[in-house]
Amino acid sequence: MNQAHFQTDSPWPHRAAVLLVCATFPLIWVGGLVTTYNAGMAVPDWPTTFGYNLFLYPWQTWIAGPWDLFIEHGHRLFGAAVGVLTIALVAAAFRYDRRPWFRAMTLVAVALVIFQGVLGGLRVRLDQRLLAQLHGCTGPAFFALTVALAVWTSRRWRDGVDHSPAAAGDRSAARFQRLAWLTTALACVQLVLGSQLRHVRVEVDASVFRAAVWLHLFMAAALTIHVALVAARSLRFWNTAGWLARPAVCLGALLLVQLGLGGGAWVVNYGWPAGWFGQQAWAQGFVVAQESSTQAIVTTAHVATGSLILATALLVALRSMLLPASRPLGTAARFARQEALA
Amino acid sequence: MNKLSPAGLRTACVAAAVLCALVLLPGCSKTEPPQFRLNLQGRNPDDFIFASGDNEETRASKEQNKASLDTISTVMYAFFGEPNDPYVLAETGLDARKIQMAAGPTGGDPSKHQRGLYRQHCAHCHGISGDGAGPTSAFLNPYPRDYRQGQFKFKSTERPAKPTTDDLIRVLKDGIAGTAMPSFLLLPDDEVEALVEYVKYLSIRGQVEQSLTITLLDDGNPLDMNPSAIIAEHVAPIVETWNTAESAIIDPPDRPPIDTxxxxxxxxxxxxxxxxxxxxxxxxxxxxxxxxxxxxxxxFDDWNKVKKFADLAKQIAAAEDITDRAERRTQLKQLYDRLEIEKRSWLLPPQQxxxxxxxxxxxxxxxxxxxxxxxxxxxxxxxxxxxxxxxxxxxxxxxxxxxxxxxxxxxxxxxxxxxxxxxxxxxxxxxxxxxx
Structure with a gap:
């Protein structure tokens, strides 16, 4: 049907997009470690590294150097590699994919990755907390975009809306789509709130941090409810649309992990709370170890899983657009349907 | 090919604007260099703020109070500098190099020397001024230590004495179990020593401020603005307590035998x-x-003016036992009004x-x-x-x-x-x- 309009049969755009996803997630981890270890200023210049061209900095000095230099310079190299992969995706898109909007989105991805690199550079040059926070928020946004690019190049998307009798649409599909998009939006807001906590300025009043923590917890509760609903409601599509139910259930599992990591991140940074824990020998004997590997891993894992939740929610939301809906849909749904049916 | 509809574009723009606002708004405040917070030491802030109903006598008193605060600020700045540029008075005996290492914004200075250790590791809880009221403090139990009163819980010295340098290093390296105070065992020794020196700097600074406040605000005495006189009267006695800490170490005598x-x-x-x-x-x-x-x-402990709260709590408990209903109500109202006024002068709510x-x-x-x-x-x-x-x-x-x-x-x-x-x-x- 839409093969001629959609793209050739070349698997390269999809392969490039999936490779980009796989490279971006570890980059988010490394970026998280840079903040966790406060290594953002380990290399005080940019775009050079201690006066060297980024790619020509002596690798022996990098590998054998201090830990903060290792992760900061490694983050820059990794970022550059992701930039190259994004350009490769653009090349594949312009070579094999005929959809103008998709080509435009790959260009957006390139623009975003360049913007992200410049933000990181300015964060070093100007030593500004706000830039570090923006840099921390653009990372997950770029990761989510790479996931979307992978979805848009997938065979599932190419095949379009499933019109088989087994997948006959009803109102629940439309409701699920709305729920999935709302969940994605909540995940996005929660990520931004989390970055507020992570980059809190030492000068602010205790009441500001307290408000940010409560807001983050409130949003966590809201997100938990929405993700639980997405996972539960996706089960009704298990037989007809397993490709949608499986990531939705994974999203639920990821959220459980994230709740544990959130509690863990608090404990490894501030110890166990008072109250019931105050009467437990194991909690009272616990000493927070500053800059320990446990502290770094748990805190960074919480950050990285937040990005993964956002990306998974977006994946579910995008795939839900392929569900046959029995009533008029919103803009995004119409977009996907028109695209698939064109 | 399809294009995003205007409605879709509008929705996307609104969503992006909301997200940008979420990221940017909290950072939009002016990023002026941080300043040490003036310590009112539990005084009612209303004593320094002019109100429309003030009579002449009250206004004169407030005028005097404000002038005293200005004097304190001037002396503190001259003797101790500001968080980004601390001044180390020679008479304090503190190591200026270590103070520079711990003070200032996180990261290195242009000459690539380590700076900002305190802000990197301590200020989120203990606050820029060392008042124990950093951004995270409200969630912690017990509250982070307020260094400004010169009192420390965990030390090997006699009760009123200051801790030794080794005591502070031990707290930093071991952390305090069951609290948010972490162990800095993984930090290099010179960084731990720099942090200890900065804690002493904040403590001496806080106590000097306290001493000036007592002279000017409590006793209403004028301050001799001669630097030598201020040092002799307000700085030297405090520095002496730090210098004599080593001689106040408690040396436990031999214990009775418990061999069997x-x-x-x-x-x-x-x-x-x-x-x-x-x-x-x-x-x-x-x-x-x-x-x-x-x-x-x-x-309650002695920090954050909670002693006053403890006294008030006792008085409230006593007032609740008054048998005469009208009298009880009057007394309780007065006490709760006082409690509200007191609360406004605390940095953090009292913690039992x-x-x-x-x-x-x-x-x-x-x-x-x-x-x-x-x-x-x-x-x-x-x-x-x-x-x-x-x-x-x-x-x-x-x-x-x-x-x-x-x-x-x-x-x-x-x-x-x-x-x-x-x-x-x-x-x-x-x-x-x-x-x-």
Whole structure:
């Protein structure tokens, strides 16, 4: 049907997009470690590294150097590699994919990755907390975009809306789509709130941090409810649309992990709370170890899983657009349907 | 090919704008260099703010108060600088190089020297001014230490004395179990030493500010603005307390022999008797069984002006017992009004202290017998845990031998059969009654 309009049969755009996803997630981890270890200023210049061209900095000095230099310079190299992969995706898109909007989105991805690199550079040059926070928020946004690019190049998307009798649409599909998009939006807001906590300025009043923590917890509760609903409601599509139910259930599992990591991140940074824990020998004997590997891993894992939740929610939301809906849909749904049916 | 509809584009733009606002708004405040917060030390802020209803006398008094605050700010800036550019007065004896390492914004300076260690590791809890009211402080129990009062809980010295440098290094390296105070064992020694030096700087600075405030605001005396006079009167006495800390170390005397199980058991039994007796009165707070459940009295420490709150809480409790209804209502209203005024002058809401549960086997600042001896001998400075040992100010206190018996008893509690998980604390219920 839409093969001629959609793209050739070349698997390269999809392969490039999936490779980009796989490279971006570890980059988010490394970026998280840079903040966790406060290594953002380990290399005080940019775009050079201690006066060297980024790619020509002596690798022996990098590998054998201090830990903060290792992760900061490694983050820059990794970022550059992701930039190259994004350009490769653009090349594949312009070579094999005929959809103008998709080509435009790959260009957006390139623009975003360049913007992200410049933000990181300015964060070093100007030593500004706000830039570090923006840099921390653009990372997950770029990761989510790479996931979307992978979805848009997938065979599932190419095949379009499933019109088989087994997948006959009803109102629940439309409701699920709305729920999935709302969940994605909540995940996005929660990520931004989390970055507020992570980059809190030492000068602010205790009441500001307290408000940010409560807001983050409130949003966590809201997100938990929405993700639980997405996972539960996706089960009704298990037989007809397993490709949608499986990531939705994974999203639920990821959220459980994230709740544990959130509690863990608090404990490894501030110890166990008072109250019931105050009467437990194991909690009272616990000493927070500053800059320990446990502290770094748990805190960074919480950050990285937040990005993964956002990306998974977006994946579910995008795939839900392929569900046959029995009533008029919103803009995004119409977009996907028109695209698939064109 | 399809294009995004105008409605879709509008929705996307609104969503992006909301997200950008979320990221940017909290950072939009001016990023001026941080300043040390002026310490009003529990004074009512209304004493410094002009109100429309003020009469001439009140206005003159407030004018005077504001002038005094200006004088204090000027002297503090001249003697101690500001957070990004601290000035190290030679008379303090502090190491300027270490202070530079700990002060300022996080990261290196243009010459690539380490800077900003305090802001990187400490200020989120202890605050830029060392007032214990950093951004995260409101969530922590116990609150982070307010250095400005020059009081420290965990030290090896006599109760009123300052901690030694080694004491502070030990707190930093070991952390404090069961609290948010982390262990900085993974930091290089020079960085830990720089942090300790900066804590001393903030503490000396805070106490000098306190001394000036007492002179100008409490006593209403004018300040001799000659720097030498200020140093002699307000700085030198405080620096001296730090310099003499080493000579105030408590050196526990040799303990009575407990070489045999019988002698050890005998020492524990004597300690148990002292624990519940009138002389040591440990039971009063720690409870008859050491579970930390003795008495109903609300306990507070000396930081954040909570002593005032404790006094008010006692008065409120007394007022609630007044039988005459109208009188009770009047008294309570007055007390609660005072409470509200007091609360406005605190940095953080009062936090009630919980006596330690000695059966957990977790002792802050060390579990060695010498550590426990010092805790019992000198108490815990700044808290209701009193000086237990006999000295010039407490001649009727415990003898060294008695303290050692108490050490043996306290150290035995976690190994008591009933302290084991699963045995249940119901077994402990009768112990207190037996001794009453």
């Amino acid at each position: 199980p019988e002698l050890h058991a005998e020492s524990i039994a004597k300690g148990a008797e002292l624990f519940r007796g009138q002389k040591a009165q440990c039971m009063k707070c720690h409870g008859p069984t050491g579970l930390g459940d003795g008495g109903d009295e609300q306990l 202290l919980q006596p330690r549960n000695l059966r957990l086997g977790v002792y802050r600042f060390g579990r060695r017998p010498a550590d426990l001896f010092r805790r019992i001998y000198a108490g815990v400075n700044g808290t209701p845990m009193p000086q237990g040992g006999a000295n010039a100010s407490n001649p009727s206190g415990l003898t060294s031998e008695e303290i050692w018996h108490l050490v043996d008893y306290v150290a035995s509690l976690p190994y008591d059969k009933v302290s084991e998980p699963g045995v249940g604390r119901g077994h402990l219920a009768g112990i207190g009654q037996w001794h009453e």
